[in-house]
Every structure is written in structure tokens, then in C-alpha cells.
Amino acid sequence: MDDARDYRLVAxxxxxxxxxxxxxPGDRLPPQRRFARQHGIANSTAARVYADLVRRGLVTGExxxxxxxxxxxxxxxxxxxxxxxxxxxxLNFGVLPEQPALLSASLAELVRPDRLRHxxxxxxxxxxxxxxxxxASAVSVPEWRADPERLVFAGNGRQAIAAAVAALVxxxxxxxxxxxxxxxxxxxxxxxxxxxxxxxxxEEGVTPDAVRRAQGLHxxxxxxxxHNPLGVTMSAHRREExxxxxxxxxxxxxxxxxxxxxxxDLPPLAALAPERVVVVDGFSKRVxxxxxxxxxxxxxxxxxxxxxxxxxxxxxxxxxxxxxVTQWISDGTVTTLAQGKRRDAAARQELVRARLAGFAVxxxxxxxxxxxxxxxxxxxxxFVAAAARAxxxxxPAAAFTVGSGLAPAAVRLALxxxxxxxxxxxxxxxxxxxxEGSDFE
Numbered sequence: 554m555d556d557a558r559d560y561r562l563v564a565x566x567x568x569x570x571x572x573x574x575x576x577x578p579g580d581r582l583p584p585q586r587r588f589a590r591q592h593g594i595a596n597s598t599a600a601r602v603y604a605d606l607v608r609r610g611l612v613t614g615e616x617x618x619x620x621x622x623x624x625x626x627x628x629x630x631x632x633x634x635x636x637x638x639x640x641x642x643x644l645n646f647g648v649l650p651e652q653p654a655l656l657s658a659s660l661a662e663l664v665r666p667d668r669l670r671h672x673x674x675x676x677x678x679x680x681x682x683x684x685x686x687x688x689a690s691a692v693s694v695p696e697w698r699a700d701p702e703r704l705v706f707a708g709n710g711r712q713a714i715a716a717a718v719a720a721l722v723x724x725x726x727x728x729x730x731x732x733x734x735x736x737x738x739x740x741x742x743x744x745x746x747x748x749x750x751x752x753x754x755x756e757e758g759v760t761p762d763a764v765r766r767a768q769g770l771h772x773x774x775x776x777x778x779x780h781n782p783l784g785v786t787m788s789a790h791r792r793e794e795x796x797x798x799x800x801x802x803x804x805x806x807x808x809x810x811x812x813x814x815x816x817x818d819l820p821p822l823a824a825l826a827p828e829r830v831v832v833v834d835g836f837s838k839r840v841x842x843x844x845x846x847x848x849x850x851x852x853x854x855x856x857x858x859x860x861x862x863x864x865x866x867x868x869x870x871x872x873x874x875x876x877x878v879t880q881w882i883s884d885g886t887v888t889t890l891a892q893g894k895r896r897d898a899a900a901r902q903e904l905v906r907a908r909l910a911g912f913a914v915x916x917x918x919x920x921x922x923x924x925x926x927x928x929x930x931x932x933x934x935x936f937v938a939a940a941a942r943a944x945x946x947x948x949p950a951a952a953f954t955v956g957s958g959l960a961p962a963a964v965r966l967a968l969x970x971x972x973x974x975x976x977x978x979x980x981x982x983x984x985x986x987x988x989e990g991s992d993f994e
Contacts, residue, residue, distance in 0.1 A: 559598055560605065561605065563592055563594060563598070563602045564602045564606055567606060567611070571611050571612075577622060577938070578622050578623065578935075578937065578938040579934045579936075579937070580621065580622045581619050582612060582620045585599040586599070588603075603620055610623065611623060613933075613949070613951035613959075621934045621935070622934065623949070639944035639945070640944060640946065640978075641967075641970050641971065642946055642976075643946040643967055644967055644970060645838065645921050645968070645970065646969065646970050647838075647921065647969025647970055648841060649890065649893050652890060655889065655890070656840070656841070656844075656881070659880055659881055659884055660880070663880055668876070672873040672875075672877075673872065673873075674872045675872065676871060677872070678863045678869050679704075679705065679706070679860065680704070680706055680875055682701070683879060684706075684876075684879045685704050688701075688704060688706075688848055688878065689704060689850075691836075691839075691882045691887055692834045692848060694813075694817050694818070694820055694821075695817075695820075696820035697821055697824035700850070703850050703853075703856060704849070705849045705851055705856060705859045705860050706847065706848055706870045706875065707847035707868045707870060708845075708847060708868055709835055709837055709842070709845050709847045710811045710833060710834065710837060710847040711737050711741075711835075711847070712866065712868035713848060714741060714774070714807060714833050715745070715862075715866060715868065716849060716862035716866060717849050718738075718742070718745060719862040719865075720831075720858035720859045721771060721772040721805045721807065721831070721858075722747045722771040722772050723771065724745060725746055726747055726748070726771040727747070727748050727749075727750050727770050728742060728747050728748070728749055728772055728774055729752050729764065729767050729773035729774070730751060730773070730774045730775075730955055731751070731754055731774075731776065731780070732751040732753060732754050732955055733754065733783060733950070733953045733955070733961075734776070734953060734955055735776065735781050735782075738774055739955065749955050750769075751955040751956040752767055754783075757787050758777060758780055758786075758791065759775060759795070761795055761798050764798045764802075765798050765801070765802065770804060771805070772804065772805040772807060773804060773806050773807070774807045775806060775808055775809070775822070776812075777791075777792055777808065777819070777822055778813040778819045779812040779815060779816055779919065781965075782924050783915060783924045784917045784922060784924055785915065785917070786819065792820075792825060793825060796826040799822070799826050799830070800826055805829055805830075805831070806822060806826070806829055806830045807831050808821050808822050808830050808833065810832055810833065811834060811835050811837070811838055813834070814839050814891050815895055815898055815920065816917070823850065828852050831851050831855065831859065832849065833849050833850075834847075834848050835847040839887055839890060839891055840878070840881060840886075844874060844877055845878075846870050846874050847868075847870070894969075897969070897973075898920060898968070898969070899918060899919060901968040901969070901976055902923070904980055905923050905966070905968070905980060908977065909923075909980060909983075909984055912925060912926075912928065912984070913926035914926070921968050922969075923966045924964075924965055925964050925966060926962065926963045927962045927963060927987060928987055930990055931962060931987060931990070932962050933949035933961070933962050934949055936949075936964060937949045939986055940986065943982055943983075943986060945979050945982060947964045947965065947966055947967075947983070948965045949963075950962070952965075
């Protein structure tokens with residue numbers, strides 16, 4: 554039997570064991586040499602089996618620990634509906650207690666027959682002047698003002714990211730991303746035929762030297778503020794260094810500022826290199842994922858390409874969403890919600906610091922998520938499985954890891970969805986679980 558067919562047959566058998574439950578999330582596969590002996594194949598064939606299982610998203614490697622059955626694929630974690638677990642610390646979709654009443658009062662104006670007639674018009678990607686002015690004011694910060702004439706609208710922030718990537722990177726092209734990044738970008742790249750190139754990071758995000766060394770890039774995708782999942786934020790000096798590299802390399806950048814409303818003191822990279830940066834923002838976190846809007850602030854000369862990408866991707870926003878967001882901005886609802894969510898995120902981070910004291914947790918004090926580097930002997934996949942048995946959904950590091958590199962033994966905790974009291978109790982359960990040690994050893 555030839556080696557290519559041999560390794561695929563063996564990989565299919567392991568995949569079947571995973572699908573049937575004979576191999577469960579967190580189970581460790583044997584070292585490759587032992588696996589080769591068990592299956593009567595060459596060591597090189599075993600290596601190809603493991604690589605194939607990684608490509609399928611069925612297993613993940615963890616630094617210094619081995620290869621493990623995954624708790625779910627990156628796409629499943631990134632694009633999933635809210636978890637079936639009793640406590641969802643996997644997706645961030647927070648709604649403040651007072652939010653429904655606040656939004657309802659604001660929407661009452663929009664459902665009058667004369668106003669609703671306007672909201673039933675066909676979708677558009679450029680919008681009218683009132684909407685452009687309102688949204689530009691909402692996404693601006695003291696050191697940077699979005700130009701209303703440079704706005705392109707999409708149904709949500711994810712679609713705005715997809716449109717920006719499609720406009721900047723051709724099929725088969727290369728997009729530089731943080732080595733640990735927002736997993737939706739991985740799905741977007743796969744659907745657009747774009748290759749992701751992981752860029753080395755430190756405690757502030759990607760390093761200027763790593764961006765400078767990366768070869769053959771058409772663009773980069775970065776999260777300088779409240780990075781998801783790591784929670785890190787670039788210093789002013791780092792942003793200046795990155796902007797300089799973008800200019801030196803004539804490199805375009807998609808800057809994700811979906812969470813930046815929680816840190817309104819931080820200007821975007823676009824303030825330093827406006828001709829190189831597409832700023833992507835949205836209202837799913839500010840307001841609600843159920844009725845939201847995405848926006849791209851594009852440099853001169855790129856508006857047509859991004860608008861075309863939105864139309865060809867069928868990502869244009871609903872007209873009612875455009876009108877609703879405009880109304881919420883104009884009457885102060887968005888500002889009120891943003892202020893409330895900043896207080897809410899800060900309170901939840903206080904719970905993280907209290908409940909997970911003594912553990913290696915990284916998070917901006919304003920973020921709605923935290924990155925937890927698990928203690929020995931825990932592995933990410935086994936911890937996710939154990940947390941699920943306790944009714945708590947968390948996301949393993951492998952969902953965020955780009956390329957074939959080994960994923961760290963870490964999980965992301967999304968903090969915004971459950972009630973504060975529920976988050977408090979869940980963090981206590983997870984802390985006790987981590988302290989007990991893994992039962993998969």
C-alpha cells in the first residue's frame with residue numbers, strides 16, 4: 554500500500570473514533586513513534602496522519618505535552634450559536650438589565666408608519682448623510698475623527714472585516730495576522746481562498762520586527778485595542794512603530810476596533826497612517842448582536858473596492874438596522890449603553906481578579922474577556938471538557954491559534970453574557986476545578 558493512501562486510511566480510522574465518541578475531547582494520542590508501532594506504519598507516515606488530523610481540526614498539539622482530541626473546531630467556537638451549557642463563557646453577547654427598556658423606548662419612534670416606510674427601502678452600503686454623520690461621530694475618539702464620506706456599511710462587524718479582507722487580498726494571497734487571533738478571521742480567509750501568515754507577538758501584540766520580516770503579505774489584520782482573545786493593548790509607542798512599518802513596507806492594514814468602545818481613550822492606527830488602514834467597527838458589542846450594524850472607514854481610493862466586496866458578498870445592512878442605529882446614536886442611547894458596558898466590564902474583571910487570584914490570567918481591566926494560562930497538569934482541551942461537565946462553556950486556545958504551531962495550555966473566558974452573579978459563581982467553580990488538577994492524566 555502506498556504511503557499517501559496508507560496515512561489517509563489511518564487518519565480516517567482515528568477520525569471515525571473521534572466521531573463515534575471512542576476518543577473523547579481531551580484524550581491524548583500516543584507519541585508518534587508509539588502510534589506508528591501500534592498501527593504498523595512508518596514513523597514518517599504517523600507524522601502525516603497527525604498533520605492530517607490537525608488540518609481537519611480534530612486534534613491539536615500543546616507545547617511540551619502532546620497531541621489531544623479537540624473540544625471543537627475553530628469554526629465551531631467562532632461561529633457557534635450560544636452554548637448549550639448552563640453558563641456560556643464562550644461567546645460575548647452582553648445585554649445590560651436596563652437595555653431592553655432603553656432600546657424599546659428609542660425604537661417606538663421608528664415604527665410609526667411614516668418612519669417605517671423609509672426603513673423598508675432596499676439595502677445600501679453607503680447610506681444617507683444623516684446616518685454617515687451619526688455613525689462617524691459614534692466611532693470617533695478624541696484623537697481621531699472618522700470621515701463620514703469614507704464610511705462603508707455592512708450587516709455586522711464580521712461582514713465588514715470580510716469585505717475589507719476581500720478588497721485588500723486576492724484569492725491565493727497572504728494576510729498577516731497575530732499568531733493568536735480572532736478565530737472568525739480564520740473562517741473568512743478559508744472562504745476567500747486567502748492564506749493566513751502568523752506574526753510573532755509579545756505582551757503588546759505583534760512586534761514591529763515580525764511585521765517587517767513577514768514576506769509576501771498583501772495586508773495585515775490587527776487588533777491593537779483589547780485584543781481578542783489575549784486582552785492586550787498596544788502602547789502609543791508600539792502603535793507608532795507599527796504605523797511606521799506599514800508605511801515602510803507599503804502595507805495595508807485591517808484594524809479591528811469592535812471592542813475599542815470600552816477604551817475610548819485609545820486612538821486607532823489610522824490616526825497615524827490613515828492612507829494605509831481600514832478601520833472596522835460595529836455595534837453588536839455596543840448595542841446588540843440581534844440588531845446591529847458594521848462599518849468600515851476606508852482610505853482614499855479604496856471605498857469602491859470595499860463597497861463592491863460588500864455587495865458581492867451579500868453583506869449589505871438592512872435598512873431598518875441603519876435607521877435604528879442612527880436613532881440610537883442621535884438620541885444618546887448608544888452613549889448610555891457604552892458607558893454602562895464599561896462599568897459592567899470593569900466589574901466583571903474585578904470578579905476575575907478576585908476569583909482567579911494566584912492564577913496566570915491576562916486581561917485589560919476594561920475588556921469583556923480574559924486569557925487564562927492553565928496550571929499544570931491541565932491541558933486546554935481537557936479543561937474545556939471538564940468545565941463542560943460542570944455546565945460551563947469556555948474556549949480552548951487552539952480555536953485562536955494560527956498555522957501549524959502548537960497551541961498554549963490556555964482558555965479564553967468571555968464574561969459578558971451571563972448575569973454578574975452567575976459569572977461570579979462560574980469563576981469560583983473553574984478556580985476550584987483548576988486547583989484540583991486534571992482527571993485525564
